Amino acid sequence: MVQRLNSVMEKEGYPLPDWIETMRAESAGFVVAGYDTTNTTLCGGIKFIADDQAVQQRLFESIQSFHTAASSEGRLPTHSEICEANIPYLDAVIEEMLRLAHTATSQDRECKEDTVILGHVIPKGTTVIVPNRGPSFTEPGYEIEERLRSPSSRKAATDFGSWAWGSQEMRKSSRIVGLYEMRRVMMNIMVLQGRPYPSALDFAVASDESWHTWK
Numbered sequence: 001m002v003q004r005l006n007s008v009m010e011k012e013g014y015p016l017p018d019w020i021e022t023m024r025a026e027s028a029g030f031v032v033a034g035y036d037t038t039n040t041t042l043c044g045g046i047k048f049i050a051d052d053q054a055v056q057q058r059l060f061e062s063i064q065s066f067h068t069a070a071s072s073e074g075r076l077p078t079h080s081e082i083c084e085a086n087i088p089y090l091d092a093v094i095e096e097m098l099r100l101a102h103t104a105t106s107q108d109r110e111c112k113e114d115t116v117i118l119g120h121v122i123p124k125g126t127t128v129i130v131p132n133r134g135p136s137f138t139e140p141g142y143e144i145e146e147r148l149r150s151p152s153s154r155k156a157a158t159d160f161g162s163w164a165w166g167s168q169e170m171r172k173s174s175r176i177v178g179l180y181e182m183r184r185v186m187m188n189i190m191v192l193q194g195r196p197y198p199s200a201l202d203f204a205v206a207s208d209e210s211w212h213t214w215k
Helices: 002-012 020-033 037-051 053-066 068-073 079-084 088-100 151-159 168-191
Strands: 106-110 115-117 120-122 127-131
Touching: 002 020, 037 053, 037 088, 037 168, 053 068, 053 088, 053 168, 079 168, 088 168
Parallel strands: none
Antiparallel strands: 106 127, 115 120
């Protein structure tokens, strides 16, 4: 898009507009950084589910068995029903969505102190780029000599897994909102599978303790 604009402007003999850098930055945000991350991850995850009918059927049965009231009444699950739902298979499917359909290609972090990662010295202030997709997410990991791992590396390997929720400051809130949205969408799709959605969706005003509540 930016290249096309450049070509047209040069052909017509006009100087490039002042906002060309903004346009380039916005384009990079769409292509590289990720945009509408929860919705995009859902779209990619639903594609994987559509390719595997066995997973789709098991997910459908798991959600239907929990939301029997909503399903029999032909309505969407309420906010309370979504938050209180204990559906391990749905949680597992969402975790796989986050692993395989991650929106952003990578994340970068600045080291706050000198550290050593697998024998490599990383000085304070170095920007470390961590990929969010690739063979390490879809294939067995490399064999690593555990003696090379620092104590923090051993702990992180079990505590964090894939890194789907942004910076430390935003991780807690973004995880809560993101998981709620993904659970809500998946439950709504499976509960009303094969039925038309209500013509009018009435949203209650969100409070400090909850988001939009389905009536």
